[in-house]
C-alpha cells in the first residue's frame with residue numbers, strides 16, 4: 001500500500017447543491033484535494049440515493065448537478081479519482097462480503113434506522129413501517145464504499161461518524177476471519193468548517209427550506225439574499241453582528257480584513273439593504289466565474305458523463321484486483337491450486353472434547369463431556385433448569401480442571417472416566433477456548 005494518505009468521501013445524489021454545501025463540503029474538499037501527500041477519492045453515491053428517493057429523474061438530475069458543481073468549483077478529475085458509485089460493480093459485491101461478517105445487532109443500533117423506529121413508535125404504527133432493507137443495510141454499503149479503496153480518512157459531518165465506526169467494526173471482523181486485508185478508516189471532522197446559516201438563521205438545509213441555491217442565476221442569488229431575515233433596525237442605527245445570519249454568511253466568503261470592515265459598517269449603522277448588496281457582490285465575486293462553467297456542463301452532460309466514466313476506470317483499476325484478493329481470502333476461489341495452499345498454511349483443526357446439554361425423561365437437565373471419539377468423560381447429575389446446568393458447564397470451560405473439586409456434588413462419579421483423562425480433556429478444551 002502507498003504511504004500517502006487516502007481521503008475518500010461520497011455525496012448522496014438526491015438534491016441540488018446549495019451555498020451551505022459549498023462552504024461546508026465542496027470548497028474544503030476541493031482545497032484538500034490539492035494538498036500534496038493526499039490521494040482523494042470522491043464519488044457520487046447514487047446507490048445510496050435509491051434508499052431515500054424513488055424518483056428516477058431526480059436521481060439522474062441530481063447526479064449531473066452535483067458532478068457539475070464539484071467540477072465547476074475547481075475539482076480536477078486528473079488529480080483526484082472522481083466517479084459514480086454505480087459504475088463500480090465491485091462495491092455491491094464487497095457489500096455482500098461485509099454483510100456476512102456484520103452482526104444484525106450492529107445494524108440495529110444505527111441512528112438513521114433507529115430514528116425511523118422511534119418515529120413509528122411515536123405515531124403508534126408498526127415498528128417496520130417505511131423501513132426498507134436498503135435503509136437497514138445503509139451502513140454496510142457505506143462501509144464497502146470506504147473499505148473498497150482502503151481509505152484512511154473519511155471527512156464527514158458529525159451525523160455520519162457512527163457510520164465510520166461501523167465501517168471500522170466490519171473491517172476488523174473481516175480481517176479477524178480472513179487475515180489483514182482491509183484498512184481501518186478514521187472519521188475526519190473539521191471543526192473550522194463553517195456551518196452556514198440559512199435565510200431564517202437556522203442551519204442552511206433543504207429540510208428547513210431556507211437555502212440559497214449555489215449556481216442559480218445571479219438574479220436569483222440577489223433575490224434570495226434580499227430575503228435573509230434581519231431585525232428591524234433602521235439605517236443609521238448600529239447593528240449587531242452577533243447572531244446575524246447575514247454577517248455569518250459574509251464571513252464564510254470574506255478575508256479577515258473584509259470581515260473586520262463589514263463588522264465596522266454594522267457598528268456604524270449600515271442600512272440592511274446596503275449590507276445585503278455587499279454580501280451579494282462578495283459571493284458573486286467567488287461564485288460568478290464558476291457559474292459559467294456549471295452552466296456549460298449542465299448544457300453538455302456528455303462531457304460530465306465522459307469524465308465520470310474515465311474516473312470509474314481509474315477507480316476500478318484499484319477495486320478489481322483488490323476485490324479479487326478479498327474473494328480469494330474468503331474462499332471464493334478457483335478449485336485448483338488454492339486447496340493445496342490452505343492445507344499447507346493451516347493444519348486441520350484438531351478435534352476437541354465437547355460438552356453436550358440435554359433433558360432426560362425424568363424432566364431434569366443434564367450435561368456430559370465427550371471426547372472426539374464420542375466416549376463419555378464426564379457425566380453430570382440432574383439439574384432443575386437448563387440454566388443451572390449451563391452455569392456449571394461455563395465454569396468448567398472457563399476454569400478448567402481446577403473447578404472440579406468444587407463441583408463434585410453435581411457430577412456422577414460412577415459414570416465418569418478416570419480423573420486423569422477428565423483433567424486432560426478439560427485442559428485441552430480450556431486452552432482451545434482461551435486461544
Ligand code: TRP
Pocket residue numbers: 008009010011012045048141142145146154155156160
Ligand atoms: N452517507 C453519506 C451522506 O449521506 C454519503 C456517503 C455514502 C458517504 N457513502 C459514503 C460519505 C462513503 C463518505 C464515505 O452524507
